[in-house]
Amino acid sequence: MLCHICKEKTATVHLTQITGDKMHKIDLCEECAKEKGVNDPSGFSLADLLLGLGASQELEQAAGGTTLKCPKCGFAQVDFKKSGRLGCPECYQTFAEGLEVLIKSTQKRAQHKGKVPERLRAQRNFELQLASLQKKLHKAVEAEDFEQAAQLRDEIKRLKGPLPAATVK
């Protein structure tokens, strides 16, 4: 088995880390292991290592062999290989496919849970509320409950009226 990092020497250090229900494995030669501080358990975290590795291959796959570049910032997959960092927020769209595997393997879940910026939350609430009212309106019309329908129409008008201050696209 060859070392995951240098891909030259035989791997003699085998690491396994289990996080949640996922298992990560990595095989290194002695020199690369030393260089990455694997022998010093205090400074070692598998995620740091994993990032520099499989990730670039994934991105390569996403690019379908061609040099995919971010239209916004010009960042290419080879650049990720070098730094393990992306070019700009837009890159997450550009390289979405390749990143998916990487994100799933290093993170708990590929769906954000937790804090949401207030202005986006307002927008999201607005959309949810509107959808719910429109559904009710539709039902009322179907049931020929026009009094109710008129009420709902006014409500929708009110909701749409002055759009929330910060509506983002």
Next chain:
Amino acid sequence: MNLDEFLEPVSKSVHRKGPHDRIVLSSRVRLARNIRDGAFPGWAKKPERMRVLEIIRPAIESLPEMKGAFSETMDNLEPLDKQILVERHLVSREHAAKSAGSGLVINFGETLAVMINEEDHLRIQALHPGLQIRQAWQLVDRLDSELEEKLDYAFSNQLGYLTACPTNLGTGIRVSAMLHLPGLVLAEQINPIITSVNKLGLAVRGLYGEGTEALGNIFQVSNQMTLGESETDIVERLEKVLAQIIEHEENARATLLERKAKVVYNHIGRAYGILANAHSISSKETMNLLSLMRLGVELRLFPSSAGLIVDELFILTQPAHLQKSHVDKLSAEARDLLRADMLREQLRPVNRPIIKPGGTNSAGLDKNEKA
């Protein structure tokens, strides 16, 4: 603004106390944030970084928490001052290496520090003494909420806050505590603890974070994953693990005293002997020996007044702090001499450790005792 005048002198800052600070030296929560319109600092060219800095810095300065803050661009800071900030844990090593296009804002009281254009546009951190993770999260959360009214953050419904490195996606949160664990190290139980903490998806690192060694028996424990779990869940999970590590450390100390008291006294006595008498000593050796003296204070082999001296020396004997008190640029060798001079001088009022016959010093181990 002059950094020396802004930062609280070490002789004062060592008086900052927090719960469980016998073992938990400090609690830190940092958030990674980026603005939507702009390449990440590592990819952006200098004019772009300058533009982003000009957008972000005034926004931070205008926050009520930042009244009387220290705010500076990194190119305006002397290399020595940057190193001082690293030794005080107010900026990362990576940020200290930055120059034009990066900036720094620290609040009065030094509980909040915002790095601009480090790896991300914003690294907002709250730092509290002792075990106060929850408080640190609340503080940093409030600052972040105020800031999002002024800045258009890069955020996706699926991936949360977008960051330069995919390991910080989602919440962008890194919750960490700095732990002093001499008992577990002496009892040779530290490696199994690190392994099991790793298995829980938490990282254990050295004194200065990523890729640094555990000097002075000081370890940083932090969450690894940032996406798919809410901030409060992460905070609570870390709190639980920390409570267990604290218990293990207390147990290790108690067991050591019970079974290997001579070994412990020998380590502490030797540490004192060298620190109080050496004429040349490296920063690394100093840290490791001061750690043992700190343990000695907690085991009541030294009076509690020695605790403040030890904590102060922990910071003052580090390279940049040592250099700061001297005009000439010091070589590493010269620093080792000066460090030893400082240690001998400062430790003069501290008598050698008192070991009561039969090892009845275990009074200091009462778990319920407040430090």
